[in-house]
Each structure stands twice: as C-alpha cells, then as structure tokens.
Amino acid sequence: MYAYTDFDQAFVRERVDAFRDQVARRINGSLTEDEFKPHRLMNGLYLQLHAYMLRVAIPYGTLDGRQMRQLAMIADRWDKGYGHFTTRQNIQFNWPKLADTPAMLDALADVEMHAIQTSGNCIRNVTSDHFAGAAADEIEDPRPTAELIRQWSTDHPEFLYLPRKFKIAVTGSPNDRAAAKAHDIGLRMVRDDIGAPGYEVLVGGGLGRTPMIARVVRAFLPKADLLPYLEAILHVYNLEGRRDNKYKARIKILAHETGIDELRTRIEAAFERIRGDFTAPDPATVARIQGSFAAPDFATDREIPTIADPALRSWVDTNVADHRRADHAMVTVSLKPIGGTPGDATSDQMRALAEIAETYAYDELRISHEQNVVLPHVHRADLPAVYAALREAGLHTANVGLVSDIIACPGMDYCALATARSIPIAQEISTAFEDIRRQRDIGELKIKISGCINACGHHHVGHIGILGLDRAGVETYQITLGGDATETAAIGERTGRGFSYEEIVPAVERLVDAYLEVREDETETFLETYRRVGMTPFKDALYGSEEEVGRAA
Amino acid sequence: MSKPQIVTANNLMDGDVVYLTEDGEWSRRLSEATIALTDQQAKALLAEAQAQPHRLVGPYLTAVEIGDDGRPRPAHFREAFRATGPSNRFHGKQAEL
Ligand code: SF4
Numbered sequence: 001m002y003a004y005t006d007f008d009q010a011f012v013r014e015r016v017d018a019f020r021d022q023v024a025r026r027i028n029g030s031l032t033e034d035e036f037k038p039h040r041l042m043n044g045l046y047l048q049l050h051a052y053m054l055r056v057a058i059p060y061g062t063l064d065g066r067q068m069r070q071l072a073m074i075a076d077r078w079d080k081g082y083g084h085f086t087t088r089q090n091i092q093f094n095w096p097k098l099a100d101t102p103a104m105l106d107a108l109a110d111v112e113m114h115a116i117q118t119s120g121n122c123i124r125n126v127t128s129d130h131f132a133g134a135a136a137d138e139i140e141d142p143r144p145t146a147e148l149i150r151q152w153s154t155d156h157p158e159f160l161y162l163p164r165k166f167k168i169a170v171t172g173s174p175n176d177r178a179a180a181k182a183h184d185i186g187l188r189m190v191r192d193d194i195g196a197p198g199y200e201v202l203v204g205g206g207l208g209r210t211p212m213i214a215r216v217v218r219a220f221l222p223k224a225d226l227l228p229y230l231e232a233i234l235h236v237y238n239l240e241g242r243r244d245n246k247y248k249a250r251i252k253i254l255a256h257e258t259g260i261d262e263l264r265t266r267i268e269a270a271f272e273r274i275r276g277d278f279t280a281p282d283p284a285t286v287a288r289i290q291g292s293f294a295a296p297d298f299a300t301d302r303e304i305p306t307i308a309d310p311a312l313r314s315w316v317d318t319n320v321a322d323h324r325r326a327d328h329a330m331v332t333v334s335l336k337p338i339g340g341t342p343g344d345a346t347s348d349q350m351r352a353l354a355e356i357a358e359t360y361a362y363d364e365l366r367i368s369h370e371q372n373v374v375l376p377h378v379h380r381a382d383l384p385a386v387y388a389a390l391r392e393a394g395l396h397t398a399n400v401g402l403v404s405d406i407i408a409c410p411g412m413d414y415c416a417l418a419t420a421r422s423i424p425i426a427q428e429i430s431t432a433f434e435d436i437r438r439q440r441d442i443g444e445l446k447i448k449i450s451g452c453i454n455a456c457g458h459h460h461v462g463h464i465g466i467l468g469l470d471r472a473g474v475e476t477y478q479i480t481l482g483g484d485a486t487e488t489a490a491i492g493e494r495t496g497r498g499f500s501y502e503e504i505v506p507a508v509e510r511l512v513d514a515y516l517e518v519r520e521d522e523t524e525t526f527l528e529t530y531r532r533v534g535m536t537p538f539k540d541a542l543y544g545s546e547e548e549v550g551r552a553a
Numbered sequence: 554m555s556k557p558q559i560v561t562a563n564n565l566m567d568g569d570v571v572y573l574t575e576d577g578e579w580s581r582r583l584s585e586a587t588i589a590l591t592d593q594q595a596k597a598l599l600a601e602a603q604a605q606p607h608r609l610v611g612p613y614l615t616a617v618e619i620g621d622d623g624r625p626r627p628a629h630f631r632e633a634f635r636a637t638g639p640s641n642r643f644h645g646k647q648a649e650l
Contacts, residue, residue, distance in 0.1 A: 470630075
C-alpha cells in the first residue's frame, strides 16, 4: 500500500482547509455558484440530479480494510448508508449535504484518501489492472509505474492546462484487464527479446462521442525511458491538440487527423530532444514507491481441502481466478446481485469486506473497473471461509463475467448529464437471466450500459453495448454488438434502430437466444460467435422482417 | 407561447430539487409550482429565482402539462424523474412525498 509522505499529507490537508473556507463563503453568499463551481469540482463535488455527489479516488483501485471501514463510516454518517463504485475505480457518495463535505474530505484524509484530480483538463488518476501484484500472467506489478506517473504528473507545470482531460492506464500483463486501449495513453507491460521488461505504448484510445481504439506508437519502450517518453507524447499533444473545439480536443482526434505514423515521428523526435536533459526520478523515490507495493508475506504449508459443496464450487468456478502462487487465489466479489444496482455496496457490506480482507486476504482490497471488489490474495485453504463470510453479507453472487455481471453508469437516476436511465435496465436484464444454470450455459458475455454519449458505462466495448438516448422526449436504447475492452479491443457496431424502455430487455433476450442458436458449441463465446457469423443473425433476431432493418435510430 | 412553464432549481444546501411557488417560496413538490402561462410571466418568474443565488443553484424554466386538477405535471421524463427521485432506491423524494 502506498503510504503518504509528509508532503502528500500536508498537501491534502491544505486542500481540505481551503475547500472548507470556500464552502463557508458559498453558504454565506460571498461566492456565487459560478465562482464556487470550479473549486467544488476540483474537490470531487458534483451537483447531480437530486443531490450533490462526492467522487472519491481509489488510486489503482487499491485500498485496505481501514480505508474501506472509513468509507462505510462516511456512508453512514453523511450519506444514506451506501456507496457506488464506478468504472473509473472511484467511489461516489450520492447524497452529501454541502455543509458536510469538508468534514467528509477530512475523514478521507485521515485514511490517506482524497477527491483530487477526479475532474478538470489534467492528467487524471492513473488506472491499472485490478489483479495487479497477484495475477498469474503478470510480468510486473503495474502500480509502481502508475504511482511514478502520478508523482511526475501532479502539478507538472506544463500539463496543468491540457487541451482536454487526459487518462492513462497501465496493465502489467499481456492480457489487458485495464482497458488500456480505451485510454489516451495505454501502457502494456511486455518483454523484449532478451526478457527485459518494458512497455508497449498505445496512444489515442477513448470512448465517448467519437470512440477509438488506441494504436501502438512504440512496440517496446525500456522501463528507464518511460517518463521522458510520456513527456514527449504530452508535449506533442499540448502543442498540437485542438483547443478550438471541446469535442475534437482529445489526443485520439489528433492521432486520427495527423495519422498514427506522422504522430509517432513527432513523438519520437520530441523524445530525442527531451531525453538528454531529462532528470531521471531520484532512485530513492523509485525504490520507496516500489517497496510500498511489496507483496505480502504469503502463508505457506497449509493443506488445501477439496471442495465438495456445489454452491461453493459454482462460486469458485466463476469468481475465483489463478494467482501467481499456486496455493493462493484471486477472489472477485460480485457487486451485481440479481436485480441489484451494479457497483453499489452498503456500509454493512463494506465493513464485511474490510473484515474479510483483514482476516483472509492480507488486508488488501481492489476495486475493478467492472464495478466489482477483488480480494487479490487469498490462500486456497481459506476459500470456504471467505465464501461463508461473503454469503452472510449477501456478497456471494456467483456471476463474474456472466450475462448478469453488467456494467452500468448511474444514468438518469442520478446523473445530471444523462439522456436516459441505465440502472433499471441492468436490474431488469439480470432479473430476466436470474437462473444461474442458464447464465452458465450462455457463458462469458459482457453487457455494458451508458446513460448518455459520454460512455461512462463503456457501452462501446461491451459484447452487447446499450446506450440510452432521448429521442423526441422518449427514452430510447441503441444496441451495439461485438465491442471488446481487452487486448483484442474493438468498438461495437450499431445494430439499427433503437428500442423503447419496454422493448430493450426482450431485445437483449432475443440476442442471447440467437447466439445460443448459432454458436458452434458451448465453448464458443458470444463474442467469438459474433466475430465468426457477423451481424445478420442478430439483426434478424432483433428486427425480424421489419422493413426498416438497417435504418439508424 | 408553446407550453405552460414552471421554474425549478436545486437547493443550495442539499441539492434537493425545488420549485418556485405562488407566494415566492420554494417547494419540494412539483405540484405546488406556480405556472407561467405566457413568456412574459415565465421571464419574470425566472428573474425572481435568479435573484436568490444564495439559496439556489441553476434555476431554469421547464415546460409542464396541466392536469385536470389544474396542477402542473412534468412534460418530459427527465423532469418526472427529478420530481420523484431515483428509480432504483426508494429513498429519494418519493419516500417523503
Ligand atoms: S455516461 Fe452519461 S449518464 Fe452515464 S454517468 Fe456518464 S455522463 Fe452520466
């Protein structure tokens, strides 16, 4: 766990004190909303549809039991007893009162957490693989890289006013679980010919209005060159990125308009100029960062019982993945109960998770961008006890990666920018597929739902993506198929006209039925089937003999 | 003049959705909002709201329909959701109204 230095601690406390003063001046009328708004956004405080919302960063999705308990305390004391985990590895509190928010930020600072850099045209919180430091396929833990980038980019004078927000993701494995190709910069750890670790550097990915998959600008970057190379990319973007149009300001548009080869040439030229004078980070700092993500002292020599209980076995099949140590496992705790709100956890559940992490998981927890919680290191001997404890807290849903493990943004139930609701669609889909045997028969299927074009629900990279729109005053849902957020990333393709609120869940069921019909056998996933057979059988299932097949919604 | 309108905003202290009433107060119930039937009336109501920046955030006009009881009803689904609270949890406004 990365521990704050005195500098970090003082910086966060100063920000809270300044914000307390700004809140007081807003309440006593000496600040107008226009004056106050930039301050509250810088501190993660948004005004949503029904209330304020406080967005708290969970850097690299990593937290410990003490921090999780504090989040539970905040939820009970100043909110309505729950929190919502998001696709950006943040937690959002949906009901804070304005006057309480400085106290909430103070309570966060007590456990080394904050709400800074969750908005604005800066380098946002760097995200990484939720299995970091634990995965069997990992080359190196990506979090020291992510933390190094954070320290280098925070308050970097050249990068405080970028043309637009800038998102970086790091994955330590060839298997990309951090959606690296959907970020402005994605770093994927790879090895060169002689086995030395380095990065594949991807540039220009992003979802939203103009979704694009990042392209490779450097197939192998030695680790030591990381910061000067990133600086070169940011430098080129800062100079050449468009500032005249907010919708064209992301680096993906620059990459698209300039062409990836030309962009690469410019980045490499900037890199050549920069690298000579670049002051490498202090080796002591690098070592300290590295040390703060050290692996726990793994328990050894414990007997691993065979699992007989069918419910437990079913849960292990879906929610437990291979750890880099054979005697340990990674547990994904599903925050997607049937009919529930994706990503929500009550304060009791947060405390249960803290307790389980402290007892069985070396006090480590992770939040995944798929809105689940991960216990990254659990001894296989403890799996039955972990399952029993999760069951008690109502956190034992065995559906990770299945059709009911849906990503959904808050949509029009909370978000002021939404054009339609997304949460109830997720609730109804998971209820429609309640039968776990049916879900397991369907196999891996990722449904992702956004309540507007901003795509916080990552719908473009869902195997089935759903986008909620307002069409002439009616909630309308557009379907895309074949999206993929992993190393084989792809943007989903639109099926045709959209569906009403009442029609969308039956439409998804028809898609799943069509897949079951045309798949080669039960080992062929939805995505593989789609890639093999294309759109036609799915369109037929959606629109039948409708005349308007193919007409855009 | 297209549709009748009302003024809505978020309350400064808790962000709650509020509506300007007949007597110049702010109610949490859309049905208690005062209705502007002409553009001129609408402008005047909005100006009244904008003069209270210390109580409100982001006042705006929104179209309503008028029910048989003579009270306003939301004309758009977004305003219907704002008037009731989130559909996934019964602890927004709908719990109190
Ligand atoms: S996708 Fe749109 S509706 Fe959903 S959270 Fe993002 S901005 Fe809000």
